[in-house]
Amino acid sequence: NLLESKYNFDKEKYLKKNNINKIDIEEVNDLLDFCIQEYKSYEILIELSKQAKPKDLGILGYLVLNSSSIAHSLKLLSTYYCLIGNSIKPTLLETNEYYKLSIYSNSKEEGILNIEHNKIFIHLFAFLHLLNELSSKEIVPKYINLMQGKLFDTKYISNIKVNFSQDENAIYFDKDIENINLISSNKNEFEYYKKEVEQLLDLN
Numbered sequence: 001n002l003l004e005s006k007y008n009f010d011k012e013k014y015l016k017k018n019n020i021n022k023i024d025i026e027e028v029n030d031l032l033d034f035c036i037q038e039y040k041s042y043e044i045l046i047e048l049s050k051q052a053k054p055k056d057l058g059i060l061g062y063l064v065l066n067s068s069s070i071a072h073s074l075k076l077l078s079t080y081y082c083l084i085g086n087s088i089k090p091t092l093l094e095t096n097e098y099y100k101l102s103i104y105s106n107s108k109e110e111g112i113l114n115i116e117h118n119k120i121f122i123h124l125f126a127f128l129h130l131l132n133e134l135s136s137k138e139i140v141p142k143y144i145n146l147m148q149g150k151l152f153d154t155k156y157i158s159n160i161k162v163n164f165s166q167d168e169n170a171i172y173f174d175k176d177i178e179n180i181n182l183i184s185s186n187k188n189e190f191e192y193y194k195k196e197v198e199q200l201l202d203l204n
Helices: 002-007 011-017 025-039 043-049 059-065 070-084 116-134 175-179 187-200
Strands: 088-094 098-105 143-145 160-163 170-174
Touching (some): 059 070, 059 116, 070 088, 070 170, 070 187, 098 116, 098 175, 170 175
Antiparallel strands (some): 098 170
16 A cells, blocks of 8 residues: 555554554554654655545536636635535635635544544645646645644645644635636536536526
């Protein structure tokens, strides 16, 4: 797997140290915390976030692919994310100075996504990864706020300023994302998928 192939993770040593026979879903969060502290890096979470693809979002992914700008994409993600599940709830706030994409978690959903604070980290960076995959220029947010505590001393992750132990989980973007186009933008395709989404949600 990713840990063993890229980080030389010794699975047997980890199992013995923690007196367990196998790594169940309940242990995933502890395992990720262990790797972050062991390697003094959040890169494992970044790698997991990069597994996200637009197609993973279903019809919402196609709607986002054909939207007009990065700001427009964020609005669509926060408005229609319910189409792909309720494990998390993205919320977008627009001010005169910035856009803020916040994430709230629904811990009742079971499965691989339910990995507590690391789940939030992965989702935030997955959103950022997806936007950069679609953007006509690189997007570097102003900063990211995380509620989780810092596992080792660092202020930047992947050249992005990250503030730990905050009262929110959110990415802050400059207002200029309104002017950043998507390389896949298509007005006709967008209108088609928008109608499909509205039908699914009975908005007409």
